[in-house]
Amino acid sequence: MTATDTPPQHPRIAWQTGRVRTIVAETSRVKSIILQPASWSGHWPGQHVDIRLTADDGYQAERSYSIASPPEEKLLTLTVERIEDGEVSPYLLDELRLGDALEFRGPIGGHFIWSQTRGGPICLVAGGTGITPLMAMLRHRKRSLAHIPASLIYSARSLADVIYRDELDTMARGDCDLRLVYALTREHPSNWNGHPGRVTETLLVENSFTPAQNPTFFVCGPTGFVESISSMLVKLGFDPFTIKTERFGPSGG
Numbered sequence: 001m002t003a004t005d006t007p008p009q010h011p012r013i014a015w016q017t018g019r020v021r022t023i024v025a026e027t028s029r030v031k032s033i034i035l036q037p038a039s040w041s042g043h044w045p046g047q048h049v050d051i052r053l054t055a056d057d058g059y060q061a062e063r064s065y066s067i068a069s070p071p072e073e074k075l076l077t078l079t080v081e082r083i084e085d086g087e088v089s090p091y092l093l094d095e096l097r098l099g100d101a102l103e104f105r106g107p108i109g110g111h112f113i114w115s116q117t118r119g120g121p122i123c124l125v126a127g128g129t130g131i132t133p134l135m136a137m138l139r140h141r142k143r144s145l146a147h148i149p150a151s152l153i154y155s156a157r158s159l160a161d162v163i164y165r166d167e168l169d170t171m172a173r174g175d176c177d178l179r180l181v182y183a184l185t186r187e188h189p190s191n192w193n194g195h196p197g198r199v200t201e202t203l204l205v206e207n208s209f210t211p212a213q214n215p216t217f218f219v220c221g222p223t224g225f226v227e228s229i230s231s232m233l234v235k236l237g238f239d240p241f242t243i244k245t246e247r248f249g250p251s252g253g
C-alpha cells in the first residue's frame with residue numbers, strides 16, 4: 001500500500017473470508033490469529049476489522065478487532081484477549097483451528113490512524129490489548145525506517161501480561177528514537193526498574209514529549225483507561241485535538 005495523507009474510502013465494505021494461517025500464544029490470556037485474506041486492498045496502522053461468527057441455527061455475533069500487522073504485510077494479524085464470560089473471544093481462542101475460514105470485513109476506521117507520512121513525534125499509550133493498533137503503528141514505523149521520535153507507555157498487569165514483549169524490547173534496544181516504558185499494575189519483579197502501578201501524570205511527563213514539541217497521542221485500551229489518560233494529558237497542557245483515542249469496550253451486538 002502506498003501511504004498518502006488520506007485514508008482509503010470504503011463506501012461499502014463487503015464481508016469476506018480469511019484462512020487461519022498461524023495461531024501464536026502471546027500470553028496466558030491472549031493469542032494472535034494470523035489470517036490470509038481472500039483479497040486485501042491494504043490498511044492503515046490503527047484500523048480494525050469486524051469478525052462475524054455464525055452458529056448452526058443462523059445466530060450471528062460480530063466483534064471488532066484491531067489489526068496488529070503493518071500495511072507492508074499481506075497477512076492480517078489480530079490479537080485477541082479472552083473475556084471469560086464472553087461470546088466471541090473464547091471461541092476465537094479455544095475453537096479456531098489452522099485452515100479454518102473466518103468471516104470478516106474491513107479495514108474500518110479513519111480517525112485513529114497513523115503512517116510515517118504524518119510524521120511525529122508520536123506518543124502511544126496502551127492499556128492491555130490496547131497495544132494492538134499501536135503495534136501496527138510501531139511495526140510500520142520500523143519498516144519505513146523513518147527516524148520519527150516515538151514513545152510507548154504500556155500498562156499491563158504484570159510482565160507476563162505484556163503482549164509482544166520480546167519484539168518490543170528488541171525494537172526499543174535497537175532504536176534510540178524510541179522510548180519504551182512498562183507500567184505494571186499488579187505485580188513486578190523486585191529488581192525491576194520500570195514503573196510500578198498505574199500510569200500517572202509524572203510518568204506521562206517523563207516519558208512523553210513537551211507540549212511545545214506538539215506530539216500526537218494515540219491512546220488505546222479499556223474505556224476507563226482511555227478517559228483517565230486523556231484527562232491527564234489535557235490537564236498537562238496538551239491540545240485535545242492532538243489526542244486520538246480508541247476504546248476497547250464491549251462492541252458487538
Ligand SMILES: Cc1cc2nc3c(=O)[nH]c(=O)nc-3n(C[C@H](O)[C@H](O)[C@H](O)COP(=O)(O)OP(=O)(O)OC[C@H]3O[C@@H](n4cnc5c(N)ncnc54)[C@H](O)[C@@H]3O)c2cc1C
Pocket residue numbers: 048063064065066067078079080081082083085086087088089090129132133222246247248249250251252
Ligand atoms: C475498535 C475496537 C477494536 C478492538 N480491538 C480489540 C483487539 O484488538 N483485541 C481484543 O481482544 N479486543 C478488542 N476489542 C474488543 C472486542 O471487540 C470485544 O469486545 C471483546 O473481544 C469481547 O468480546 P466477547 O464476545 O468475548 O465478550 P462479550 O460477550 O461482548 O462480553 C461479555 C462480558 O465481558 C464484558 N466485556 C466485553 N468486552 C470487554 C472488554 N474489552 N474488556 C472487559 N470487559 C469486556 C461485557 O460487558 C460482558 O460483561 C476491540 C473493540 C473495539 C470497539
